[in-house]
Amino acid sequence: MERASLRTVMTDSSIPDMMAAARRDKWTDQQLATKAVELAESILRQANAGMRRHERKQAEQLERMMDDPAGKAFTLALADRVFRPSSPARGAELFRYLLGGYGVPKYLSGMDRLAMKVGDRLSVQFPGVVMPMITSQLRKESSNVILPAEDRKLRPHLRRRRKAGIRMNINQLGEAILGESEAHHRLQQVVDRLGDKDCDYISVKISAIFSQIHLVAFEETVKLIQERLRILYRAAITNAVTLPDGSKKPKFVNLDMEEYRDLHLTAEAFKRTLMEEEFMHLEAGIVLQAYLPDSWEEQMKLCAWAKERVEQGGARIKIRLVKGANLAMEKVEASMHDWAQAPYGTKAQVDANYKRMLHYGCMPENARYVQFGVASHNLFDLCYAMLLREREGVKDYVEFEMLEGMANHQARVIRESADGLLLYAPVVLKEDFHSAIAYLVRRLDENTSEENFLHDLFGMAPGSRTWDIQKRRFLKACQEKDSVKYGPNRTQNRATDPVEPTHYRDAFANERDTDWSLRQNSEWINGLIAAEKEKSGEEIPLVINGEQITTNLWGVGRDPSRHNEVSYKFAYADFDQVEHALDTADKARTSWAARSVGERAEILHNAARELSAIRGEAIAAMVRDAGKAPTEADVEVSEAIDFCRYYAEGLDRDGMNDGVEMTPLGTVCVMSPWNFPFAIPTGGVAAALMAGNTVVFKPSELAVYTAWQIVQAFWRAGVPKEVLQFVPMPRNEISHKFLTDPRLHGVIMTGSYRTGKMLRELRPDLAVLAETSGKDAMVITATADPDQAVKDLVKSAFGHSGQKCSAASLAIVEASVYDNPAFLRQLKDAAASLKVGGSWEVNSVVTPLIKEPEGNLLRALTQLEPGEEWLLKPEQSEDNPCLWSPGIRLGVKPGSWFHQTECFGPVLGIIRAENLEEAIDIQNDSEFGLTGGLQSLDEREIALWKSKVQVGNAYINRVITGAIVRRQPFGGWKHSSMGPGSKAGGPNYLTMLGRWSEKELPQKLRTPGERIAGLVEKLCSELPDCAKRIRSAAGSQAKWWMEEFGVEHDPSRVYGENNTFRYVPVKGILVRTEGMADDDVAILLLGAKLCGVELHLSVEEGRPWIQKMNGYYASLAVETESELIDRLPEIAGGVQFLRAKGISNALFDAARVRELEVLVRPVLANGRLELLGFFREQAVSETVHRYGNIIPPPDSFKGATA
Secondary structure, eight states: OHHHHHHHHHTSOOHHHHHHHHHHHOOOHHHHHHHHHHHHHHHHHHHHHTOOHHHHHHHHHHHHHTTOHHHHHHHHHIIIIITSSSSHHHHHHHHHHHHHHHOSOTTSOHHHHHHHHHHHHHHHHOHHHHHHHHHHHHHHHHTTTSEEOSHHHHHHHHHHHHHTTEEEEEEEOOSOOOSHHHHHHHHHHHHHHHTOTTOOEEEEEGGGTOSOOOSTTHHHHHHHHHHHHHHHHHHHHHTOEEOTTSOEEOOEEEEEOOSTTHHHHHHHHHHHHHTSGGGTTOOOEEEEETTSTTHHHHHHHHHHHHHHHHHTTOOOEEEEEEOOSOHHHHHHHHHHHTOOOSSOSSHHHHHHHHHHHHHHHHOHHHHTTEEEEEEOOOHHHHHHHHHHHHHHTOGGGEEEEEETTSSHHHHHHHHHHHTOEEEEEEEEOGGGGGGGHHHHHHHHHHHHOTTSHHHHHTTOOTTSHHHHHHHHHHHHHHHHTTTSOOSOSOOOOTTTSOSSOGGGGSSOOOOOOOOTTSHHHHHHHHHHHHHHHTOOOEEEOEEETTEEEOOSOEEEEEETTEEEEEEEEEEOOOHHHHHHHHHHHHHHHHHHHHSOHHHHHHHHHHHHHHHHHTHHHHHHHHHHHHOOOHHHHHHHHHHHHHHHHHHHTTTSSTTTTSSEEEEEOSEEEEEOOSSSTTHHHHHHHHHHHHTTOEEEEEOOTTOHHHHHHHHHHHHHHTOOTTTEEEOOOOTTHHHHHHHHOTTOOEEEEESOHHHHHHHHHHOTTSEEEEEOOOOEEEEEOTTSOHHHHHHHHHHHHHGGGGOSTTSEEEEEEEHHHHTOHHHHHHHHHHHHTSOBOOTTSTTOSBOOOSSOOOHHHHHHHHOOOTTOEEEEOOOBOSSOTTOBOOEEEEOOOTTSHHHHOOOOSSEEEEEEESSHHHHHHHHHOSSEESEEEEEOSOHHHHHHHHHHOOOSEEEESSOSOOOOTTTSOBOOEETTEESSOOOBTSTTGGGGGEEEEESSOOOOOOOOOHHHHHHHHHHHHHOGGGHHHHHHHHHHHHHHIIIIISSOBOSSOBTTEEEEEEEEEOSEEEEEOTTOOHHHHHHHHHHHHHHTOEEEEEEOSSOHHHHTTTTSSSEEEEOOHHHHHHHHHHHGGGOSEEEESSOOHHHHHHHHHTTOEEEEOOOOSOHHHHGGGGEEEEEEEEEOOBTTBOOOOGGGOTTOOO
16 A cells, blocks of 8 residues: 555656746746645645554544544543542543543544443542543643653654754643733743753743733733743843854744734734844744734734834844634634624635735745744645745745644655744643643644544545545635735724614614724723823712702712822702602603603613713723723623613513503612612613603712713603602711602612611512622532633632622632642732722722721721631732722631621632532522522533522623623522512513503413313312403413423523523412402412412411312411411521512511511413512523533433443
8 A cells, every 4th residue: 555655656746846837937826726736735645655653543533533523522521621620539430421421432443442441440449540541641642732841751852853854833831821920930931941952942922921911901011011022032032042153043932822812912012022122133923813804914014014123224023824723712702792703704714814914925025024934734725835935936934834743744744845844832741731721622623623624634635525625625715815805803993983883773682892902992991081080070960850959968979099089079969859859750750651662762772872972981980980990891881781772672572561561660769889880770770761660860979970971871862850860868867768758669779788678677668679788609619620710710709809799709619629739829829910009000900999998898808717817918008098909818617707798899718618519508508699600510510509509690610790681680589689589681670660460361371281280170160250360370371481481591692601591489489368369369379380389378267269279389377467477487488478469567577577578469360470479580601612612511422322
């Protein structure tokens, strides 16, 4: 076989002759493409003939993997998961689970499959022997693409490559760069590598040597990156290579690219640093990714700059051209933010742009100033570039690069044909091997992604089907190189974009956050913030009945970043003005409620436009008023816009109006918080207005300036000023008078549970819809990705200085992770590296607290409990008592003060748990249930946690803050909410802002299923006069069980993230039947049975039929109301709601003491509304990709067998 191949090779055209012809005959572009195919065929034949035995074996195995999706998924999962637990037994159990789910990979050889089966069995008894063997084998298998970084192994390899005429480009891998300590460590590793006599070329990306990239602070970030580049460039000069003639040549530093955000930062830092006198004579390089349509323009800019530099006496630069290897993550980011995908949308476009950039790089007028590196494994591209450089006469200025360990047989032939080759080689130390998993996954994805050349490479031969496919793709790209679009896909420009995006009138879509990777946007916000900083002294009036009013009562607003200064003044309402506001709102109720749903919706859409128009001003206002970082403020504006548009549709949802009508509550007070001063009050105002209520807006005294921007936007949108009034009030008897006035019918508030409880004590009849406190925890198990866990935990804990009710105040860490010094070191480094500073410094991440800490927060920042210690001690700024650096407490005990107390600031406690079950118990052992997180890559752990965690918003393998309207409706359980419990930004929120009544029987029905069919017949038999309504109610409940309550919903459909909205049945409901009609009780029995909820009935005398329903309720007591009150302590623990038609103050007070949510409302035959009372809502958001790749779970390959 090999002799036959050799005879074929010997008859191929001479490669040198083809190169000479390209120079001599000046082939056209079309001829170049045709000849490149011929050359590629010749090279492939030579390469295949020269393939060594182990290379052939590897190629055959990779070819088999293409037809083994379960085997590929197993390999990805094995590399990503099994080696994370420190316990061999835990790793072995995970290995067996994956093998049992995916099956033994079919692509493996017979011996390897047998070894896998033996390892499966032996791992039960001998995990400490088997797992190190598996780890060693994986490291060995990957050592051809990721070289061992230990000198005793790496140096001989580098020498062998040099002897073979191949140069090496070394990329030092290591721990994820989450903090500055690790960034400096990696920087030193690279510097040390430059000091190695066997290494003369390194590649490094800016995110590997600098951890605090801040896109809003573009200039500051570039300057800090430059500091690191100077260190590298000096090392390159200091460790210059001695050439044969005795002269010195600096070693080469190449700047890699990965994320789109790095493109302009890297290019700018590169150019600025190399223009400094110290480095003018240094040759250095930068990568451009052809999959970005921005890259050709960047190439042109770099070439023009390089020419200027050379003409000023400087050295040439190098551009290394790659296709791009971060597509999967770019796809995720685009979907998450609803941005355009930064890379091209098709592989064909990428290939065409690659050819265009090849041509530009090979132009003699460019090559004189810019060395060009052609990096690819596509033989057609490599051959095309070889011929192109010959035609253009720039052979000495164009070199070729391939990946170490990928198709080495072809690399050898390319080296001979191209007179040299550079191999890109990642290296990693043995102890850091786990950090190379992302690179391994990316390489495996490249090998198996259907459109990639590498997918077909390992089984390809000239004339084969795969050869013809790749040939056609190549020729098509050559034809389209001059016509493929260029310029950025991401073009958002906040300074010039129209206020109303085109999707405003379409079906709801979330408003896009600002894309800070675009420099025009950072320049836009920096200008507005600078202008805002110069403002001061404004006087903000009350607005009552359309009249701006000032009084002798003035409050002052302070800028947390300049705490000694009074930023502005605002008027407080007095008793007379509160009376006037209530009277005005009461009189306006009828006319506003009479407006159609369509009219009110139109006004909310107008409000969304107005809010969009003031995005920049609103961000700047929050920077000044609330000490918010611009990035934190920006997402608030998006959320505010979303609230307006989403609630505009809130009363038109299917089934909401089937046989029912809603009457607004009346006058609603919106009490806004200071920590989310823009989004949350906007949501409250929008919801109340949409439901037909008049609104008295009572903003937080700590953020009146921001609230003033909001209310003006609503007025400009068309909300009458008598319908929406702006009434700041002091916290004294004035607010007390307002809140106890019977003309106030509801309160929407975000604040402490204590405040909400106080409101209910003041006014038991007041509808209080409150998002209250949280003590939120993230669980981290031994199967988590520790890098991702630390990153997500730090962001969750210290974003907005921890002043979010959803912030991670606790991490509950499995013992093996907690006991790992590397985890704690990484966590400390990541938190300690966050920029602490005033919000006017736009690169600040930890910004000032709203006011100087006191009470629980001061205690949390300054005092440890017995057994605790500081992993990272918080420090107060000498210049600003509101500014504190992050703190991390170790050794927090379950049940301790810090475990149970909401502190609301930049302090995180770490609790050690033996296992996941204990961690869940600790997480649930709280009076609050707002948000919670889990970090685990094990589907079984995820399923267990989802089934048990007691929070309204659950997050898996991501941050636990940042809820988005509709995608993750927000609201908690237990003491984290008050009211019926429908979530803000969810499909049912508006239902709580009115009173529903039945005007006819529902028409949207479904035949009841087995679960309630028997009960329907029994009820109709006992209550024949009510049969029609009972059957209608049952049909409506059956319909909405199947379409709404019994299924999970993910309307957002984000790639790489599942966002599930689901209904979780409450444990039990207590029903006081007094005053209820028989068919009302029957409908509640049906609902409880359908939803799986225990119904506890408290029945007055005279309803014998109910007792015949034995088996359909959990308990029944025939009793008076006073008897019910006496026995409430016995049953309150098993129920969440008390349902009644009417209720006395005595029963109401008794229920409140037992912390039961009291629902006093009519029973409806409309199942879409009635069944809401049987559930708590939960939003579950789960990251389901790994480095952008969605790996099928084991249970998706049910047919796989070992």
